[in-house]
Amino acid sequence: MGCGTSRPRLDDSDCNPATGSTRKSAAPITNITQSYQRARCSNTNPQRSRAIGRGGDAKPPSYEREDPRRPGQAVLNILKGGLALKREGTVNAFESCKHKRILVLIDDNHKMDRITKRAICSLASFILLIGHGYQCDMEFRWPGYNNNDSPKLGTAGSEMAKALQKLMDTKTWEDACEMIDANDKLQEVGLKTWVENQLKWKPSNDQFQFAEQYRHHLPGEAIRVANLKGNDTDEDLHRKLRVEARSIMAKHIAGWAANDIDRTHLMKLDTEARKKSERDQKLSSNLGFEYRKAMENYEREMHLGADGTPTLVILLVASPITKTEKDSIIDCQRNIMASLGTKVANGSRDAYAMQTVVFTKSMASANLKHFQDIDDAFKGHHDINDLTKVEETKFCKNGPSPELLAKIFNSNLSSIDKSELGERELYSQEILTDGKGDIQWPSHEDVMRTFRPDDGDSDSEG
Structure with a gap:
């Protein structure tokens, strides 16, 4: 099937591969052998069915030959x-x-x-x-x-990952700042200090006058950066904050x-x-x-x-x-x-x-x-x-x-x-694809038998 779909459901019919006759099963098909038998029965023509049923005169063809479109x-x-x-x-x-x-x-x-x-x-x-x-x-x-619930993060790591995720999901700079003010975990990783360092370059901030005085003692490149920070819009600041949160999140990724x-x-x-x-x-x-x-x-x-x-x-x-x-x-x-x-x-x-x-x-x-x-x-x-x-x-x-x-x-x-x-x-x-362009994927059991053919007795099914 396609990337987002599952294998087609088979109906409840079963068949005898030796005679080609069909019967209704009381229970749905539950294993690969039954699926295979049903597919062979339904896809054989009358002449082939009679040939297979002649008391073993003619051996049934191999599975791949008989039904190459077996799912998976x-x-x-x-x-x-x-x-x-x-x-x-x-x-x-x-x-x-x-x-x-x-x-x-x-x-x-x-x-x-x-x-x-x-x-x-x-x-x-x-x-x-x-x-x-x-x-x-x-x-x-x-x-x-x-995966914020991954066991490998532990309780503390999981809680931190969830807090950072909520911060990254905020819609505005104002919402993000309010969340940091109210969350001790976000403050513990330095985000409150980071926000304050961004705000001190804004003319509307109380610390701006001190920052202006300090600015004159900065080297030329630092002054240019400070001027850029002063021109940041709330949208710019929110984007930068989310990038900073993502960097911290790197320690809590799973x-x-x-x-x-x-x-x-x-x-x-x-x-x-x-x-x-x-x-x-x-x-x-x-x-x-x-x-x-x-x-x-x-x-x-x-x-x-x-x-x-x-x-x-x-x-x-x-x-x-x-x-x-x-x-x-x-x-x-x-x-x-x-x-x-x-x-x-x-x-x-x-x-x-x-x-x-x-x-x-x-x-x-x-x-x-x-x-x-x-x-x-x-x-x-x-x-x-x-x-x-x-x-x-x-x-x-x-x-x-x-x-x-x-x-x-x-x-x-x-x-x-x-x-x-x-x-x-x-x-x-x-x-790989069927007539609709979808990929038929094998069952987990078929995959495991392919990689570990000696594990278990595959002939016990059916």
């Missing part, structure tokens, strides 16, 4: 292809997931067109299924949508663990994130902020050394970034690399890697180049960035190839980072 079969074929793919010394396309913490950041721009949103949701869904298959340490996040959500929940979270994005239009780009936060996480992991956790950050992006944002991201990484010095060793790519998947359908070439510049900015063990470009229409129809998934999950390997997939290598040979 195309998706399962792609996953099986990834499990069979050995590339650049890897066991398979996904094996490295067992040994990493994986953070998936999903672009939540509400202005995204339908096909782009569907493509991003589709790739996120594939990643989620792989996370389920290997029971990975995997987390999904949206830049502007925080997402949703893959093992706690299914695909339906993932799509619901995506919808909520985009609704929130629409309400936050005046807040500056979250993508640049997320890149810089990822770099700060990288710095922390490098300081931990052997005690750190190997981490892969996957960004699914369709929104452009400006040249200023691009330069800020590169400067941030350059400064962090310089501060780390000898802590950045040849194994740093194994410890931390960032894979950006950019969906290009609505991306201007100049904006796409900004992402390419980030990928090309560093070399050797300083190069923790990789970029993959995907076109949405083809992706929605065919889905990712096993080679594309291998590149996404193994970009820490220098040989894979340097590799460029041709257009035909990016997309699978499967046809």
Whole structure:
């Protein structure tokens, strides 16, 4: 089905695959074997039914041949292809997931067109299924949508995250100032002092006369900044306050663990994130902020050394970034690399890697180049960035190839980072969509059997 829909409901009929006869079942179909039998029965013509029923004279064709449109079969074929793919010394396309913490950041721009949103949701869904298959340490996040109830925040962290979120949701500067005055937690993180520092440059403020006297002792650049602050409107101040609150919020950010959500929940979270994005239009780009936060996480992991956790950050992006944002991201990484010095060793790519998947359908070439510049900015063990470009229409129809998934999950390997997939290598040979353009997704049980075929007896069903 599509990104926001679920599998079609089957009716209560059942059939005998040996004879082709049908009967009404007293209970609904509850497992894959029954679903398969029903699909085979309903899709066979009379001649084939008679052939199958001749006392075992003719063996029934294989499942894939008989019903290639079994719900989710195309998706399962792609996953099986990834499990069979050995590339650049890897066991398979996904094996490295067992040994990493994986953070998936999903672009939540509400202005995204339908096909782009569907493509991003589709790739996120594939990643989620792989996370389920290997029971990975995997987390999904949206830049502007925080899981304030995440257990990993703890009680104090959760309360602070909720207070900051309410502040960022205010509509006016006046409302925000009143909230800070009434909330001790917001004052504890310095926001009251921040507001006072902004207000003292306003001519209407009691402190302005003192600030004017102080201003004459400032160097020229500081005087220019002070003059700019004095000209800030309430709308300017509110925007700056929300940016400041977001910076503080960075210490209290959490997402949703893959093992706690299914695909339906993932799509619901995506919808909520985009609704929130629409309400936050005046807040500056979250993508640049997320890149810089990822770099700060990288710095922390490098300081931990052997005690750190190997981490892969996957960004699914369709929104452009400006040249200023691009330069800020590169400067941030350059400064962090310089501060780390000898802590950045040849194994740093194994410890931390960032894979950006950019969906290009609505991306201007100049904006796409900004992402390419980030990928090309560093070399050797300083190069923790990789970029993959995907076109949405083809992706929605065919889905990712096993080679594309291998590149996404193994970009820490220098040989894979340097590799460029041709257009035909990016997309699978499967046809994922049904006649309405919706993707049929497999059940959780089918996914687990694909990744763990030796767990349990699949023949016991039915």
